[in-house]
Amino acid sequence: MTKIFGELLAMHIIPNVQDDMRQAYGLREHERSLGLFTSTIDDVGYTAADEATKKADVRVVYAKSFYAGAAHASGPLSGEFIGILAGPSPEEIRSGLDAVRQTVETDAYFEAINGDEGHTLYAKTISSCGTFLAEQAGVSEGQALAYLIAPPLEAMVGLDAALKAADVRICELFNPPSETNFGGALLTGSQSSCQAAADAFRETIERLAQQPVQY
Numbered sequence: 001m002t003k004i005f006g007e008l009l010a011m012h013i014i015p016n017v018q019d020d021m022r023q024a025y026g027l028r029e030h031e032r033s034l035g036l037f038t039s040t041i042d043d044v045g046y047t048a049a050d051e052a053t054k055k056a057d058v059r060v061v062y063a064k065s066f067y068a069g070a071a072h073a074s075g076p077l078s079g080e081f082i083g084i085l086a087g088p089s090p091e092e093i094r095s096g097l098d099a100v101r102q103t104v105e106t107d108a109y110f111e112a113i114n115g116d117e118g119h120t121l122y123a124k125t126i127s128s129c130g131t132f133l134a135e136q137a138g139v140s141e142g143q144a145l146a147y148l149i150a151p152p153l154e155a156m157v158g159l160d161a162a163l164k165a166a167d168v169r170i171c172e173l174f175n176p177p178s179e180t181n182f183g184g185a186l187l188t189g190s191q192s193s194c195q196a197a198a199d200a201f202r203e204t205i206e207r208l209a210q211q212p213v214q215y
Helices: 019-024 042-055 090-107 131-137 152-165 191-210
Strands: 003-005 008-014 033-039 059-065 081-087 109-113 116-126 145-150 169-174 183-188
Touching: 008 090, 033 042, 033 090, 042 059, 042 081, 042 090, 042 109, 042 116, 042 131, 042 145, 059 131, 081 090, 109 191, 116 152, 116 191, 131 145, 131 169, 131 183, 145 152, 145 191, 152 169, 152 183, 152 191, 183 191
Parallel strands: none
Antiparallel strands: 003 109, 008 033, 033 081, 059 081, 109 116, 116 145, 145 183, 169 183
């Protein structure tokens, strides 16, 4: 398996955010600091932002993919994704950004389909989700998730296989095309079921890619 890691392009801490920005982002009374980061792969960024909520007293107050992807970014520090963390102090924000860095650099990655780095998927089993993905998926914090993403047709075929292979259900469907022209879903179930779903997603897409017009 060829792993394709994202890259962090910019990370910055605002120690004491101005009141108008606090209101604009709906910050809570104790949330005085912000941490901002951009990365080259959006789904890795979402995963990393969620991981930050498990490692520090931070909350994801903004997370967004950029249209058309990193190849068409608005600037050298833009990439494909921006995330903003809020917390009570610069120290907590720093801890959250440390978790982001570790996730992006070592834990979360896309995979080349059949070794083709121009054809990729994301099949990440999250054993225990943080507050951000829990809210996105409408599940309890700590629930296992399968985070499945691929190009449009591949994603839908792989998703069908994942649902048939394991006792999981769709929490959130990402109908294609997304902002970056992919598709997929967040699925939930037991950790072992989420892993089985991710494996079926990957294997089905690999087979499809070998004979894409054989129906």
